[in-house]
Amino acid sequence: MREENRYRIAELILKFLETKASLEEIVELQEWISLSEENRNNFQKLRNIWEMTNPSASQMNINIESALLKTKIRAGIEPRKKIVSTSQKVVFYFQRIAAILFLPTLIALSIIMMNDKDEQLAYYKASTPYGSISEIILPDSSKVWLDVGSTLEYPSRFINNTRRVYMCGEAYFEVHADKKHPFIIQADELEITATGTAFNVSSFAQSLEQKVTLISGKVSVSQGNKIKYLLPGQQLTYQRNTKRMTIASIDTFKYTAWKDGIIAFRDDSLETIFHRLEQIYRVRFIVNDLDIKKYTYRATFKGETLDEIINCMEEGTPVKFRKRDDNHKEGDTLIIEVNKD
Structure with a gap:
């Protein structure tokens, strides 16, 4: 099955389970289900997952045949001709909000169900x-x-000889020790391998740099045919544009404090600080004087609001902040202008 068809089937199933599918969409879904027993079984498994994570859905008696029959009677149509599929693997992406996960921080979830060598394996995609x-x-x-x-992205269980996950953004890992089953993180161009250790990976898509910071244990970082090894207290920086990897000893607290809700700036440029605040808060800084970006700032924040942080920065730097709050609504990106004092 072509990739766009997979997304289309996922969309149809999600709409049907949410009782938002149109007549044409129900017919299209029924045709796909009737193509094979595998399709029917996969649909049933996904419906079971949906009902387990949506208690009210189990009381709705969701049924594709009865829904299709009712819509046919109302519209007086016949199903379209079947299209034979040669797919051996079906991937479902479900974009459901945090209610599916019983996590305090309410992370968004995607469920990927795939048939891989006759073994059903679920993949979860969490986003913060x-x-x-x-x-x-x-x-x-x-x-x-x-x-x-x-x-x-991670599987419901690890199989074979490795434990592989996929990430984008920033994450701190405490890997359960298991030398026989290496823990592998695929982060864009980098592959990080560990057996039992603690480390931080920063790999935002919009950044020119990827960073791996080792706290304890040992990790290897590979890019293409190049491989580097880190020791505790070291950080590897990979430059995407030059394909160059460098290692340096650093203050690990600065790069890992975020997991404890701490924002740590250690003589960072204001450009770096603005970028970090934009990541954390729904805000965008507009700097009217480029010299401002060169100023540095040192501070540690925990629990402060954005207003409290920029007030502290005004006291410690020669800059002033002004909010553009005209017609600003909750959920919109806040625009803040930055000028020299």
């Missing part, structure tokens, strides 16, 4: 919204703290 940090326990008991604006 503005103003929160998510803590996730993986099937092997490894722990992951997921920063704001980040995503993590």
